[in-house]
Each structure stands twice: as C-alpha cells, then as structure tokens.
Amino acid sequence: MRWRLRTGLPVAYLVVLAFSMVLAPVLTMHSPEIQYRVAPCAAPSGRFLLGTDELGRDVWSRLLYGGRVSLGAGLLAASLSVCIGLLAGASAGLSRGLLRRLVLALAELFLSVPWLYLLLAIRAFLPLTLSPAQVLLLLSTVIGAAGWARPGRLITQKAAEVREREYVEVAENLGAGRWHLIRRHLLPELLPLALTQFLLLLPGYVLAEVTLTFFGLGVGEPAASWGNLLAPLRHPAVVGCLQLASPLPLLAALVLACELLSGHGRGDY
Amino acid sequence: MPGLWLESIDVVIDSGREFRRLPAGCAKRDGRARPAWSPVLDVVWGRALPLVAGALALVLLRYLGGCGAHTANGRGGRLVYMQRGEPRTFNPMYALDDASHEVIWRMHADLIHINRETQKTEPALAESWSALPGGTGFRLNLRRNVRFSDGQPFDADDVLFTFQAHLDASVNSAQRELLLVQSRPIQVRKIDRYTVEFDLGGPYGPAERIFDSIAILPRHLLEHSYKSGQLPGQWGLATAPPAMAGLGPFRLKNYRSGEGLVLERNPYYWKQDSKGATLPYLNEILFRQVGNEEGQVLRFLGGEGDLLNRVSAKSFALLENDAKARHLDLRDLGAGPEYVFLFFNLNPANSVPASVAGKQVWFRDARFRRAVSLAIDREAMVRLVYGGRATPLATHVTPGIRMWTNSKIPPPVRSVADARKLLAEAGFRVADNQPLRDRDGRAVEFTILVSSSNQQRAQMAAMLQQDLKELGINSQVAPLERQTVQDRVLRSKNYEVCLFGLAFGDADPGSEMNVWPSSGPTHVWAPSQQQPGSDWEAEIDRLMRQQMATEGYGARKRLYDQVQEIEARETPIVSLLSPNVLVVARRGVGNFRPAVLDHYTLWNAEELFLGPEAGAAK
Incomplete structure (x- = not known):
C-alpha cells in the first residue's frame, strides 16, 4: 500500500500525462491555434471540453498541446543538466587535483549566473525568425546548461567519496583504467543520485518554462504552452475565464509526483 | 510635443462620442x-x-x-493619486518619463497653455499675446504680481532665462528640439519687465502652441547653476523642497522613495476660480507609487486612492463591477491620442540584412500593404482584446485628435476577397488553402516583431496571424523585450514587420513632425532618411513642412487631410486601432473632468476638491 502511494500513483500519473500529451491530436477536436472569435471565454461544453480562452481558442487542446511544450522543455533541460553534471561530476570525482577544483569553481560560477538575463540577452541576438520548436530548444538548452551546477556539485562529492573506497583503490592499483572505473564502480553508485536529481529538477524546469512564457519571454503566441495559457491570469479581471487555470492542478500534481518518486521526502539523499 | 513611444501604455475609449464636461x-x-x-x-x-x-x-x-469648473464648497484635504512609477527627476528640462511629468506639471506653469479639455490654447503666465507683423512671432504680455512658490517675484527675466537655458545646446534640454523652428532656434527679446517678444523666423503653423509645456524656471534659483554648467544635476530626487520653486499650483513637501511623494498647496499661486477665490482647493496631493496596473487596481479597490489614470479595458471592467458598491466614478473618454499599427521594413535595401531585403520586394508594393490592411479584422481586435473599448482606425489620426481627423476617409472594412484581388493584381499567386506565392514562386512569409511586455499586443499579433493565414501568408510572432524592439526598428533595422504603438504628444500635427517627414527620427518604417525613399514620401514631406509654415487652422487642415489621404492610399503603416482613455475616480472628487490628453485626470489639479462624499466612499 505504501509502495503504491509513493511510487505507483506518481508513476501512473506521469504515464497518463505523457500519453495524453503524445496522443493530443487524437484526444482533441480543435486545433490549439484556431480562434473561434464568436465564443471568447466560453464555458466548458460538449463542443469545448474545458471552454475557450479570451481569443476563443479551445482550452482542452491548448492544455494538451501546451503540455508537450512545457513538459518537453522540462525534460530536455533536466536531461541536459543531469548529463553535464554526471560527466563533469564523475570526471572531477575521480581526479584529486586541478580538475576537481576547476569543476567545483565552474559550478560556483554557474550558480551565480543570472540565467533570466542571460536568456534575454541571447534572445535579443538571435535571428527573429525562430519557430516555436527552435525557441523551445533554445530555452531548454539555456535552462539546462545553466542548471548543471547543482547536480554537478553533488555528483562530484559522491564520486569523490566512492573514489576513496578500498575496492576502487584496489581496482586502480590492479591497473583498471579511468573509463573502467567510471563504468564499473562509479556509475552504479551515481545513477540513483542522478535520477533523483533529474526528478527534482524536472518540475522546477517545467515551472521555469511556464514562468518565462508567462512573462512573454518563452514560446510566443499563438503556440500553446502552459505559460501562455496562464499568462492572462496575471490580471485580476480574468475571473470569467477560470478555465485558463487548468494547467495549475497538473503542475501541482507533477511537482508532487516527482517529489515522491525522487525519494527526497524520505531523505534518501 | 513630439509623437511618443507607446509600448508600455495601453488604454481608454468611447467610440468617438462627443464628450462634454x-x-x-x-x-x-x-x-x-x-x-x-x-x-x-x-x-x-x-x-x-x-x-x-x-x-x-x-x-x-x-x-x-x-x-464649467465648480467652485469648491470646502477647501483642504489630501487627494491620493495612484502613480505607476517613481519620478526620476524634478527638473522639467530633463524629465522624460510619465511619472516625473505628472509631478512636475503640478509644480510648474507655462506661458500659454493648451487646455486639455478643449484642446485649444488659453492664457497662462502670459495674460495676452499678439502676432508680430508678418506672422513671424509673438509678443507676450506677462501677468503682473505673480510669485514663485518660494515667494520671489516672476518677470520677463525668468522667461528670458528659461528659454536661454533650453536653447543652449550644451545644456542638453529634452525640450530643445521643440523650440527649433525650421531647425533654427527661436529668438527671445525682453521689451520691458512684463513684455517679451519671440521671433520664430517665419510663419509657424502650430503658432502659440509652441509655448505649452515649457515650464518657466526661477532665475534666482538656477542661474548660478546654469552659469557654472551644473544645471543637469539640479533638482534631482534628493533635492530639499526649499531649493526648488515653480509657478504651478503645488510645491514639493516631501518625497521618500517607496513611500510616496507629497505636494502641498502653493500659497502664491496666481490662478483664481470664477468667484475670485485662490486656487488650488486641495491642501495636498499624495502620489502613491504602485509598480504595475494590477497592483494599482487592487489597492484602489481596497480604498487606497482617489484617482487612477489610464487603466486597461480589463481593469476597467473589473472596477465597473464594483463601481456602485465602492462609490467609483468611471469614465470612458473614447479614443485617445494613441494609435496601434503594423508596419513593414521599408528602409533602403543596403541598410537591412539580406534576408529582409529579399522580402522588401513585397513590402514596397502598396497593393500588398493595402491587401494586408484589408485582411485584418479590426473589429474583432477591439472586441476581444480591448473588450470593445477601442476604435478601429483607417489612418493614424484617432477620433481623440478630433480637430484633425479627415472625415472623407472611410472607416476600415474587412474584405478578404478584395485583399485577394489586390494581391492577384500585384502579381501574387493566390489559391484557396495554398500558401501565397510571389511572381518567382516564393512563399510569402514574415515575422512580426512585438513587445513581450504588452499582453494586448501579443494577443493582437496572434489574431493577425490567423487573419493573414486567410490570405495564405504564413507569419510568425517574435516577442522581444521593449527596448530591443525599439533598437531593431530605429537602429539596426533588423526586422521584417512590426506591431507598434505611438501617441500624439499634442492635438496638433506639429507633434507628428518626428514621425511623418522622411527625415524624422521616428519615421518608423524608414527612419532618418537623407532623401525621401519614394515620390509619395516626398509629397508627405512637402505637405508636412507646408502645414508647419502655414497660418490658420483651415489651411493647415486641408494640408494635413492630404497627408492622411496619401497614407490611406499608400498604407506605409497599417493603422489598427486606438485604445480608449479609461480613468477612474472615487466619487466625491469635485471638478473631476478627465481629458484624453495628458495628464488625463490631473490636468486640472488646481480645481479638484474633495467633497463630503469622498471620505464616505473610502
């Protein structure tokens, strides 16, 4: 029962969420971008399952298609952060000298980068004609690259601890190479930590994409994203269009599911 | 005042109805x-x-x-004005932002003032004036026995000093450009202690409107700083109130950043009401700064303020719901001086990136621009984005600038069929459900630049995309930070199409001289050209210069009407809509007579008073 609550339910939620996003074309009746201008802010009905937004676009479609963007950005960015963190952390952990100090210093540096401003600056210098997919890739890359430091530091520490263990030293003395040490001794110890970090970073990065888009800096209109859906809610007058808040319960459940799965609450790491 | 950038504001309307006080x-x-x-x-x-x-x-x-203005039953009291930003300076020569202007213009006065309600000039510190022979300038008779807010007398020397300082290029006054006629500085001469002559060098269309918004400065306080080159550093936010003086209805009492700014009644103010009582009626105005409109509205609903300037249609709708219960006086003044429009990059091909130059073949064809204009559903934009509180535009002259609109130009009507016909005439290949292609078979597509901080613009851009799709045009929206948008349009010229907003600085075409002549720095589609890029631009240049050098409203109106006709024919900008000016006051604020020109609710601050209902409303 306890396992089901802590693992089964979150996994089930994530699977359903992922399938809904993938099957969006099948599960929706309207394009997320078509404006039914005679029906702005329409209430949920048989025609529009979750109603329409201020421009008369189907909220259900925008929720599912928007989820692809927001979750996609989170997945890509979290994967990038963890991969870079794993690579840098494992290499630094194995090294006792300059490399470790260099990686830790770089991590400190990246933690101090104001990535929001960095993103603004990068966007200003890029060509204007960027498709939503390119913007998504850009967002994910910047968020992911800027966020490697946290997992990187943790993984470095863990790798350094493993590196000091007797069986690793014995293997090294017997002539095991660096790659062998990483593959056979470090990775099995580091992967659970990397997975935990991934699960912790994922909701944060999804929220980062939502926040950036909410403030008009992410994927622009008319492409759907959860941030675009929520953006009109910044004004207190949008009380008649509460269906726009539909990404909120999904986001809250995502954070909870990832938290439960990461084992963070149980204090494993 | 020159045309203003309008990227952070979006406001008010009343579909051109007559507004009377x-x-x-x-x-x-x-x-x-x-x-x-x-x-x-x-x-x-x-x-x-x-x-x-x-x-x-x-x-x-x-x-x-x-x-007209009512005389107050009761004097005194403190009016709380909700302000959207902190002022940056108290120095009228260097103020550029709205917040500074809102404060400064309650503390200063000009020689001849444009009444924001009638949009006509009226005597201020000059009690009368006459044109010089040949219409080359004006002789102004100053009011006597007028004192600055520190009690020192005002006379022609203060006027001379003010204009000398503004016109001195080394001072870098933000208003210097306004005092250049045909690129030459105006000449000022003192006749006697209360008479001054201004030589404009020739006939000048806007005539005495040139004196509006030039604050007369106290020579006794600022001359020393001017002579020592310290004027730019004077009257910053840290300046002690006694070190400043003006001829406006209020003077600074105190300012604490983050807490608010208090102006108190100027005991030496020169204006009187119809019964001869001295103005202003209020004892104090508290400017309470709230960083964004949403916060302002919520705090206003919480009873924190008396006046709210220029709210969005959404906020207006929210306040309207509670108007009765919270004793609010909401006014929709109709179209204001702002116009929101779309324009194409028409800069010379050698000054733009190659990718843009390739698309300029389409943009330079007036039939293409007109077709885009015809395809846009302005009515839907007004309804969905502005909740009906905006006016669709055929040209840039909004109904708010009522003396200058060309009534012969028909209102915009959407017709996708006509748009397609025009495109076919221009050699484009038009087919149902197929991308639009030019003569060479290239698909027509472009990117629309828009400010990311303006939600209404983002929504309008999304609607534009769908409208253009009906012509087979595939467009993308690029939301960028406001400053970046301006930089790309005016400096790097690295953009294709842009959705933008400008505002008339005054209800006179003179304020558009930075926009419509081809040499204008805000001639957005091709700024600061050495030579006009086309015959119709040359004709606009000629007409705009001629109206500036022509006396008499009728003759100027005929010339400006021609400019609008060329605009409608050539469509250098696709005018979309003008947001309504929407303002709110707590009931009980007497003489609340907001205007569509700046500063909307505050322009007659000296006449405002708090009736007994004001306290109850809070």
Whole structure:
C-alpha cells in the first residue's frame, strides 16, 4: 500500500500525462491555434471540453498541446543538466587535483549566473525568425546548461567519496583504467543520485518554462504552452475565464509526483 | 510635443462620442449628457408640453451656467493619486518619463497653455499675446504680481532665462528640439519687465502652441547653476523642497522613495476660480507609487486612492463591477491620442540584412500593404482584446485628435476577397488553402516583431496571424523585450514587420513632425532618411513642412487631410486601432473632468476638491 502511494500513483500519473500529451491530436477536436472569435471565454461544453480562452481558442487542446511544450522543455533541460553534471561530476570525482577544483569553481560560477538575463540577452541576438520548436530548444538548452551546477556539485562529492573506497583503490592499483572505473564502480553508485536529481529538477524546469512564457519571454503566441495559457491570469479581471487555470492542478500534481518518486521526502539523499 | 513611444501604455475609449464636461448632479447615459433626473422629464413629456418646455429651459440654464469648473464648497484635504512609477527627476528640462511629468506639471506653469479639455490654447503666465507683423512671432504680455512658490517675484527675466537655458545646446534640454523652428532656434527679446517678444523666423503653423509645456524656471534659483554648467544635476530626487520653486499650483513637501511623494498647496499661486477665490482647493496631493496596473487596481479597490489614470479595458471592467458598491466614478473618454499599427521594413535595401531585403520586394508594393490592411479584422481586435473599448482606425489620426481627423476617409472594412484581388493584381499567386506565392514562386512569409511586455499586443499579433493565414501568408510572432524592439526598428533595422504603438504628444500635427517627414527620427518604417525613399514620401514631406509654415487652422487642415489621404492610399503603416482613455475616480472628487490628453485626470489639479462624499466612499 505504501509502495503504491509513493511510487505507483506518481508513476501512473506521469504515464497518463505523457500519453495524453503524445496522443493530443487524437484526444482533441480543435486545433490549439484556431480562434473561434464568436465564443471568447466560453464555458466548458460538449463542443469545448474545458471552454475557450479570451481569443476563443479551445482550452482542452491548448492544455494538451501546451503540455508537450512545457513538459518537453522540462525534460530536455533536466536531461541536459543531469548529463553535464554526471560527466563533469564523475570526471572531477575521480581526479584529486586541478580538475576537481576547476569543476567545483565552474559550478560556483554557474550558480551565480543570472540565467533570466542571460536568456534575454541571447534572445535579443538571435535571428527573429525562430519557430516555436527552435525557441523551445533554445530555452531548454539555456535552462539546462545553466542548471548543471547543482547536480554537478553533488555528483562530484559522491564520486569523490566512492573514489576513496578500498575496492576502487584496489581496482586502480590492479591497473583498471579511468573509463573502467567510471563504468564499473562509479556509475552504479551515481545513477540513483542522478535520477533523483533529474526528478527534482524536472518540475522546477517545467515551472521555469511556464514562468518565462508567462512573462512573454518563452514560446510566443499563438503556440500553446502552459505559460501562455496562464499568462492572462496575471490580471485580476480574468475571473470569467477560470478555465485558463487548468494547467495549475497538473503542475501541482507533477511537482508532487516527482517529489515522491525522487525519494527526497524520505531523505534518501 | 513630439509623437511618443507607446509600448508600455495601453488604454481608454468611447467610440468617438462627443464628450462634454458634466456638472455634479449630471449623469452620462447612452453617450449623451443628461441631468440625473431626466427620467422624470420623460414622464412629464407625454402629459404637459408647457411643463416640459419649462423644465428644458431650466436644464439649459443649469447647463450653460454650471457645466464649467465648480467652485469648491470646502477647501483642504489630501487627494491620493495612484502613480505607476517613481519620478526620476524634478527638473522639467530633463524629465522624460510619465511619472516625473505628472509631478512636475503640478509644480510648474507655462506661458500659454493648451487646455486639455478643449484642446485649444488659453492664457497662462502670459495674460495676452499678439502676432508680430508678418506672422513671424509673438509678443507676450506677462501677468503682473505673480510669485514663485518660494515667494520671489516672476518677470520677463525668468522667461528670458528659461528659454536661454533650453536653447543652449550644451545644456542638453529634452525640450530643445521643440523650440527649433525650421531647425533654427527661436529668438527671445525682453521689451520691458512684463513684455517679451519671440521671433520664430517665419510663419509657424502650430503658432502659440509652441509655448505649452515649457515650464518657466526661477532665475534666482538656477542661474548660478546654469552659469557654472551644473544645471543637469539640479533638482534631482534628493533635492530639499526649499531649493526648488515653480509657478504651478503645488510645491514639493516631501518625497521618500517607496513611500510616496507629497505636494502641498502653493500659497502664491496666481490662478483664481470664477468667484475670485485662490486656487488650488486641495491642501495636498499624495502620489502613491504602485509598480504595475494590477497592483494599482487592487489597492484602489481596497480604498487606497482617489484617482487612477489610464487603466486597461480589463481593469476597467473589473472596477465597473464594483463601481456602485465602492462609490467609483468611471469614465470612458473614447479614443485617445494613441494609435496601434503594423508596419513593414521599408528602409533602403543596403541598410537591412539580406534576408529582409529579399522580402522588401513585397513590402514596397502598396497593393500588398493595402491587401494586408484589408485582411485584418479590426473589429474583432477591439472586441476581444480591448473588450470593445477601442476604435478601429483607417489612418493614424484617432477620433481623440478630433480637430484633425479627415472625415472623407472611410472607416476600415474587412474584405478578404478584395485583399485577394489586390494581391492577384500585384502579381501574387493566390489559391484557396495554398500558401501565397510571389511572381518567382516564393512563399510569402514574415515575422512580426512585438513587445513581450504588452499582453494586448501579443494577443493582437496572434489574431493577425490567423487573419493573414486567410490570405495564405504564413507569419510568425517574435516577442522581444521593449527596448530591443525599439533598437531593431530605429537602429539596426533588423526586422521584417512590426506591431507598434505611438501617441500624439499634442492635438496638433506639429507633434507628428518626428514621425511623418522622411527625415524624422521616428519615421518608423524608414527612419532618418537623407532623401525621401519614394515620390509619395516626398509629397508627405512637402505637405508636412507646408502645414508647419502655414497660418490658420483651415489651411493647415486641408494640408494635413492630404497627408492622411496619401497614407490611406499608400498604407506605409497599417493603422489598427486606438485604445480608449479609461480613468477612474472615487466619487466625491469635485471638478473631476478627465481629458484624453495628458495628464488625463490631473490636468486640472488646481480645481479638484474633495467633497463630503469622498471620505464616505473610502
């Protein structure tokens, strides 16, 4: 029962969420971008399952298609952060000298980068004609690259601890190479930590994409994203269009599911 | 004032209805000023004509006699004004932002003032004026016995000093450009202690409007700084109130960043009400700064303020719901001076990136621009983005600039069929459900640049995309930070199409001289050209210069009408809509007569007073 609550339910939620996003074309009746201008802010009905937004676009479609963007950005960015963190952390952990100090210093540096401003600056210098997919890739890359430091530091520490263990030293003395040490001794110890970090970073990065888009800096209109859906809610007058808040319960459940799965609450790491 | 950037503002409307000031006790219904007890009239009308005639006579008398500024029953009190940002300076020579202007113009006065309500000039510190022979300038007779807010007397030397400082290029006054006529600085001469002559070098269309918004500065306080080159550093936010003086109705009492700014009554103010009582009525105005409109609205609903300037249609709708319960006086003044428009990059091909130059073949064809204009559903934008509180535009002259609109230009009507015909005429390949292609078979597509901080613009851009799709045009929206948008349009010229907003700085075409002549720095589609890029631009240049050098409203209007006709024909900008000016006051604020020009609710601050209802409303 306890396992089901802590693992089964979150996994089930994530699977359903992922399938809904993938099957969006099948599960929706309207394009997320078509404006039914005679029906702005329409209430949920048989025609529009979750109603329409201020421009008369189907909220259900925008929720599912928007989820692809927001979750996609989170997945890509979290994967990038963890991969870079794993690579840098494992290499630094194995090294006792300059490399470790260099990686830790770089991590400190990246933690101090104001990535929001960095993103603004990068966007200003890029060509204007960027498709939503390119913007998504850009967002994910910047968020992911800027966020490697946290997992990187943790993984470095863990790798350094493993590196000091007797069986690793014995293997090294017997002539095991660096790659062998990483593959056979470090990775099995580091992967659970990397997975935990991934699960912790994922909701944060999804929220980062939502926040950036909410403030008009992410994927622009008319492409759907959860941030675009929520953006009109910044004004207190949008009380008649509460269906726009539909990404909120999904986001809250995502954070909870990832938290439960990461084992963070149980204090494993 | 020159045309202004309008990227952070989006506001108010009343679909061109006539707006008249109303006395207390009058209500505004169905767009007409009617007395609050007019339903009684409706009943009487059917029964006794003589009674009706008598009542009408009473109404007329009341209207004629009482619809101007009311004298206050009670003086004193503190009015709380909700301000969107902190002022950056108290120095009128260097103020560029709205927040600074809102404060500064309560502390200073000009020689001749444009009445924001009538949009006409009226005497201010100059009690009368006359044109010089040949119409080359003006002789101004100054008011006597006028004192600055520190008690020092005002005379022609202060006027001379003010204009000398503004016109001195080394001072870098933000208003210097306004005092150049045909690129030459105006000449100022003192005739006697209360008479000054201004030589404009030739006939000047806007005439005495040139004196509006030039604050007369106290020579006794600033001359030393001017001579020592310290003027730019004077009257910053840290300046102690006694070190400043002005000729406006209020003076600075205190300012604490983050807490608010208090202006107090100027005891030496020169203006009087119709009964001869000195103005202003209020003792103090508190400027309370709230960083964003949403916060302002919520705090206003919480009873924190008395006046709210220029809210968005969404906020207006929210406040409207609570207007009765919270005793709010909401006014929709109709189209303001702002116009939101779309324009294409028409800069010379050698000054733009190659990718943009390739698309300029389409942009330079007026039929293409007109087709885009025809395909846009402006009515839907007004309805969905502005909740009906905006006016669709055919040209850049909004109904708010009522003296200068060309009534012969028909209102914009959407017609995708006509747009397709125009495109076919221009050699484009038009086919149902197929991308639009040019003569060479290239698919027509472009990117629309838009400010990311303006939600209405983002929504309008999304609607544009769908409208253009009906022509087979595939467009993308690029939301960028406001400053980046301006930089790309005016400097790097690295953009294809842009959705933008500008505002008339004054209800006079003179304020558009930085926009419409091809050499204008804000001639957005091709700024600061050495030579006009086309014949029609050369014709606009000629007409704009001619109207600036022509005297008389009628003659100038005819010239400006021609500019608008060329604009409608050539469509250098696709005018979309003008947001309404929407303002709010707590009921009980007397003489609340907002105007569509700046500063909307505050322009007559000296006449505002707090009636007994104001306290109860809070």
